[in-house]
Amino acid sequence: MRPFDYVRAETVDEAVAAVAAAPHAMFLGGGTNLVDHLRLGIAGPDLLVDVSRLPLAVVEDLPDGGLRIGAAVRNSDLAADERVRRRYPALSRALLSGASGQLRNLATTAGNLLQRTRCVYFQDVTTACNKREPGSGCSALEGYQRYHAIFGASADCVAVHPSDMAVAMLCLDATVRVHSRVGDRSIPLAELHRLPGDEPDRDNVLRHGELITAVDLPPSRPTARSTYRKVRDRASFAFALVSVAASVDLDGDNTINDVRIACGAVAHKPWRAHRAEDLLHGATASAEGFRQAADAELEAAKPLEGNAFKVPMLRNTMVRVLLDLTEDVGPRDIPSADHHEGDR
Known part of the structure; x- marks a missing residue:
């Protein structure tokens, strides 16, 4: 593991400013994905900005009847929330089907959405992978393909996104709220993640220094299942x-x-x-x-x-x-x- 600096942010603005000022800085939430990548040598940030203790771990009702889910809400807490279970059962079921109980107790809403796409070659630094090293090639095209894409792939990447939660949120027409040094913006969850095209190293449309602060769910329809x-x-x-x-x-x-x-x-x-x-x-x-x-x-x-x-x-x-x-x-x-x- 490469050496890196560590900062625990006290406010959202402080976290955003720290990452935006350092080209190779990254946010650290629950760490269930990022820490693995640090150990494997896939990720090599110069600075980690810890956002796990920011006041973003609240689920709250919205005036229109929807629900706002803070970026730091743990997967296990979200799955057990009575409002989620009754109004958005697809989301609760998706969360409960993901990983183990121990990981769900640590993983956060924002971190779940921002998991890197999973591929055995992406996680093996001895193999060619355009996602890890753009231009090096895609080993999966002639290799192990069981878990790979059947829609939207390209000649540069056939990996898939691993999140269960994101699939349910897409079905529910969720919106992702993002904060940066220039202000806030909202991104429909359908537009957050990217198809690989010729830039498979870019999993999503977030700009460097942008921090997810919450996910909004629209009101559930009383007659919908x-x-x-x-x-x-x-x-x-x-x-x-x-x-x-x-x-x-x-x-x-x-x-x-x-x-x-x-x-x-x-x-x-x-x-x-x-x-x-x-x-x-x-x-x-x-x-x-x-x-x-x-x-x-x-x-x-x-x-x-x-x-x-x-x-x-x-x-x-x-x-x-x-x-x-x-x-x-x-x-x-x-x-x-x-x-x-x-x-x-």
């Missing part, structure tokens, strides 16, 4: 092979008034299934309609030789999630605060 499902190689400590978050609002005759679908582990960013949504708006909820919508979304898929199984897997998962949301449901829709799916 939402959930999250994750498919993985094992039930604990595993990243998704595919995942789906969905929200569906039905009227009395089973017509879909509104539907939102987001997919995880299939692209360099959480993937919004716009083609499927367009087909389902105004349609009657049915298994056949869900299959057609999933097929329409997957027409754009470009799997690699080693991950072609993700296409039928995502189709089946999307259909199953939509069926779950449009069949009769009861109290099971509210995830229990004691339910730790990721630990089993």
Whole structure:
């Protein structure tokens, strides 16, 4: 590990000023991703600015009925929050399916969103990786491909974003609030992360020195149902092979008034299934309609030789999630605060 300086920021402005003034400085929150990268030699900042003790660990109601989630709220606390469990069950389920209980107790909202995309070659400094060293090549193109992208990849990178939480927040149309030396700005979560293009080393659109301070969720619709499902190689400590978050609002005759679908582990960013949504708006909820919508979304898929199984897997998962949301449901829709799916 390379030597670096460390500063504990006392205010948001102090943190932003310290990082903005040093080209190779980084913010440190829970550290569950960054500390691993420091140990592996992937990250080499000259300065770490600790923002973990800033007053950003509060979940508060917004005047319009939405919810503001502070950047430093721990994943375990957010999953257990009664307002999240009742009004945004997809988010609570996504959080509970991520990592272990110990990691959820440490990981923060902002840190979860800003995880680096996962790839065995990115984490192995002895291999070529355009994300780690732009222009060096992408070892995954001819290597191990099981976890890689089927949407939006490029000749320079086929890695996927690892967050469960971000997929649910995308489905819920969240907005990310950011502070910098020039003021505040709001970024729709759909626009926070990037596809790789020819700059795979850039995971998101944040500028150097910008600090996420909160994530805003719009008001939940009383008649809408939402959930999250994750498919993985094992039930604990595993990243998704595919995942789906969905929200569906039905009227009395089973017509879909509104539907939102987001997919995880299939692209360099959480993937919004716009083609499927367009087909389902105004349609009657049915298994056949869900299959057609999933097929329409997957027409754009470009799997690699080693991950072609993700296409039928995502189709089946999307259909199953939509069926779950449009069949009769009861109290099971509210995830229990004691339910730790990721630990089993």
